[in-house]
Amino acid sequence: MSQLPLRAQLASALGRTAATLSRATGRGDGSVIGGRVGLMLEPDLLRKLAADRKLVLVSATNGKTTTTRLITSALQELGDVATNAFGANMPAGHVSALASNKDAPYGVLEVDEKYLPEVLDTTNAGLVCLMNLSRDQMDRAAEIWLLAQKWRRALAGRPVHVIANCDDPLVTWGASTAARVTWVAAGQRWREDSWCCPECGGPLDRSGFGNGGQGLTAAQMADTNWACRECTFRRPEPSWVLDGEYVTDPRGQHWRLDIQLPGQANRANAAVALAVAETLGLDPARALPRLRMVTSVAGRYTxxxxxxxxxxxxxxxxxxxxxxxxxxxxxxxxxxxxxxxxxxxxxxxxxxxxxxxxxxxxxxxxxxxxxxxxxxxxxxxxxxxxxxxxxxxxxxxxxxxxxxxxxxxxxxxxxxxxxxxxxx
Amino acid sequence: MQSELSIVWIYPDLLSTYGDQGNVLVLEQRARARGIQTRTVHVRSSDPVPQQGDIYLIGGGEDRPQILGAERLRRDGGLHAAIQRGAALLAVCAGYQIMGTVFGGEEGQPVPGIGLLDISSGRGERRAVGELAAEVDPALGLPTLTGFENHMGVTRLGPGVRPLSRTLTGIGNGDGTEGCYAGRVIGTYLHGPALARNPALADLLLSWVTGPLPPIEDSWYQALRDERLRAVLPS
The missing domain is CATH 3.90.190.20 (Mur ligase, C-terminal domain)
Structure with a gap:
């Protein structure tokens, strides 16, 4: 890790002090306040802290914190990893995470969906991991089609490698302008936000949909193919496929996940984490034992x-x-x-x-x-x-x-x- | 009275952004509580709108689905035929704007509506987000309207409609009124489960089809209404 300029060093040191005070006084876990203090003193701090690391950005409506944790756990097999483990997923949280572990060669950052374009622009991250998009807190969040459109614009023309869930049509659309995408068939349980083609508005024909996604049988869940009836937009061919407890890697090898975290959504998060790990040179044989070590995430599943x-x-x-x-x-x-x-x-x-x-x-x-x-x-x-x-x-x-x-x-x-x- | 009440939910694939299903569920529950059987049809935007329904519902949505929904309803014609037959309609938020002559698209450009209500809408300066309370037109005999609004729209009412209510708090149409009605068509900006917060409005729609309805035990509805109104109105 290169030396930070003096001003950035001071900014990140003061940020850490504020974070410590926040924890000591019981006001919070300190990830946001520390980053805010740092950013006030050195607005370009995030760019400087991100430089010279292998950085993964993780975004989705659901599962961001857990997937960030799973990827972090896997990459620790390769070296030290800086991460915003507490779910502080906006730039102040990112500064705090990277400043608290300046020498880590890897960074895994959970990023709020709306902030992804900005954070991608600032950090120049090489890897972006996108899992799902669905309706969420619409009194203040952007409409999700607009969000996906912003992702498209942010990813276009960048030397970035995206790992994305091709079972989610809106995520597929949002990711597909990237120069390089590895598609993971990670499943989609909630389908109420993907009846229409994000590209043309036509109806999406889906095999395996049940009663509005809420009463899906296991077989329907596994059958996730989709295609627009009116234009050429359709599910890309996945390199990685999740099927129940098993993940098939690009070489056709099956891996039993056997993770501690419960539920199909976490198996989807694990499948995506395996694809990210392999992109950074860590094969499933080495990554899986690390994923199995994660038992709870910021209190979830505890x-x-x-x-x-x-x-x-x-x-x-x-x-x-x-x-x-x-x-x-x-x-x-x-x-x-x-x-x-x-x-x-x-x-x-x-x-x-x-x-x-x-x-x-x-x-x-x-x-x-x-x-x-x-x-x-x-x-x-x-x-x-x-x-x-x-x-x-x-x-x-x-x-x-x-x-x-x-x-x-x-x-x-x-x-x-x-x-x-x-x-x- | 007929044996089965038919509820038609229009385009849930396009216009069901936030809890719009709630209006369907409340109508079903309040009919069932009175021994009235219901049958609900979910009409996807690629399918024709049936003309023989009793109560039609259309919900809210983003700009693009709203434009698509308006185009398809105009091409289809089924909803027009149903309303001419005397069916009831509750149109919410984006669905409300569609019922007018014109509404604002993504960039504020005028988009033609389907002309079932004498209203025209455009985009306002600021997003109206938050709790709304309003006094309903006394002619309808309903208690205070309560709900949540989340829209950019400003709606002008023409002489062919009456305001549904006058706002006590919140933005609504933007001129001190909220929603409107004409015949058996009601439009409102109160999105999502507006009928859960206003069971008397649900009963009004039902009674247009079934005739007068006996009261039912609905203390959970009342408890929620009281809490929400207390939260937004000065006592």
């Missing part, structure tokens, strides 16, 4: 204990995320749902009506969070019996000792983590 109850914490921020969480949750267990609508969650709770909650019928369902009444009505209309609770603590207390699943959206999840001292 099990916490309270008064004889084992609570497994699942984060779900949007309709696609809820489908993934339902895939992981155990139908035999009671479940606590917590929903807020603060800024980071999106202040609009309409998305609750895009989620099919009927899958929860038959298990004890407890509802809490700041917008619990929105969720209560949603469940009542879906014919899912539930119990309303004033607090998370009350919900836990109402359930008998044993295993419990918890699904919460962003700030609700952070509140629950904070109750357990962020130890998770």
């Amino acid at each position: 099990t916490v204990e309270r008064d004889g109850r084992s609570l497994r914490l699942l984060l779900a921020k949007n309709p696609a995320g809820w489908l993934e969480a339902f895939d992981v949750a155990d139908p035999a267990l009671p479940i606590i749902l917590s929903v807020n609508a603060q800024g980071p969650d999106g202040r609009d709770t309409s998305w609750l009506w895009d989620v099919d909650y009927r899958i929860l019928r038959g298990r004890p369902v407890l509802v809490t969070g700041e917008r619990r009444l929105d969720l209560a009505l949603r469940l009542a209309v879906a014919g899912v019996p539930f119990q309303l609770c004033d607090s998370f603590e009350q919900a836990v207390g109402l359930l008998a000792p044993g295993k419990i699943d918890v699904i919460a959206n962003y700030t609700a999840f952070q509140q629950i983590r904070a109750e357990f001292g962020r130890a998770v």
Whole structure:
């Protein structure tokens, strides 16, 4: 790693001090404030910190933090890796991540979807990993077709290698202007945002779609081919294919994933991570054991204990995320749902009506969070019996000792983590 | 009364950006609670719009799907025929603008609507995002309207429609009114599950088809309404 100029050194040192103070005073994990202080002192800091590293940018609507973690874990087989492990995925978080590990030859950065063009431009990253795009917090986020269009413009004419999920039509469209793309058939559970061709607006013919993607059988999930009925846009031929527990690499070799993280969405994240690792010279035989070491990511999938109850914490921020969480949750267990609508969650709770909650019928369902009444009505209309609770603590207390699943959206999840001292 | 109420959801593949399915589910649930059977048809934009439905719903969407939706509805003609027959329609956000004579495209260019409502829309200066509350036209006999809006549109009402409501908070059409209605066609900027927050509006649509409806137990609807109205209106 080359020496940073004096001003940049000072900026990153002061940033680290601010981050330490933030953690010490319990205000946060420090990744954002540290980066902000650094960027104030040296606006070009991110460009300087990114230079001379092999950098991977990871973006999607869902699975960014987890995939970043999986890729980081794999690349540690090759050397030191700088990463924004806490999900601070805008430039201040990137500065903080790279400054805290200046000598690492590798960098893996989770990037907010909207910031991808800017971060790509600043860092000149050589590898970009794109997994999925779906509706998410539309009271403040850009419309996703526009987002994909910005990706296209940002990727065009750059010497960048993209690893992208070709089962997601919008991601495929967003990635396909890149000079080089490795396509991974990683699957797509949520299909409500890909009925129409992103190129021409015509209908997409899809084999294997069920009832709006919500009631997909395993066979339908596996059959992910798609093509526009009116123009030539169609699913590219993948080099890597995920099929249930197995990934097939470009040489036709099958690999059993056997990762610790639960659910098909995480197997998709792992498949993409394997493709990224191989691009950097790490074959699946060496990468897989590293992926299997990851057990929880920023509190997600962690099990916490309270008064004889084992609570497994699942984060779900949007309709696609809820489908993934339902895939992981155990139908035999009671479940606590917590929903807020603060800024980071999106202040609009309409998305609750895009989620099919009927899958929860038959298990004890407890509802809490700041917008619990929105969720209560949603469940009542879906014919899912539930119990309303004033607090998370009350919900836990109402359930008998044993295993419990918890699904919460962003700030609700952070509140629950904070109750357990962020130890998770 | 007929044996089965037919609900037609127009173009969920194009215009169902945020929870629009909620309006379908609420109509179904409130009909079912009164012993009325329902049958819902999801009409994809590549398929013809059936003309024999009772209640039609169309939702919100991005600029491009909105333009495609308007083109296809005009070419298809099924919705026009249904409305002429006396069917009810709830048009939301992008779907609301489509019902007018003109609306604003991606770059603000005028795009022809399908002319079922005497309104014209264009793009405003700023995005209207947030909670909205409004007093409904007394002629409709409905309680305060509550919901969430998220749009760039400004809509001028012509003499052929009446404002649905007058805003207490929020932007709506942009002139102090929100939504409009004419005959059995209602348009509103309250996106997504507007009927979940306004069950009386759902019942109005249902009663246009079925005649007067008995009250039902709907305390969760009321609890949510009360909380949301308390959150945005000064007490």
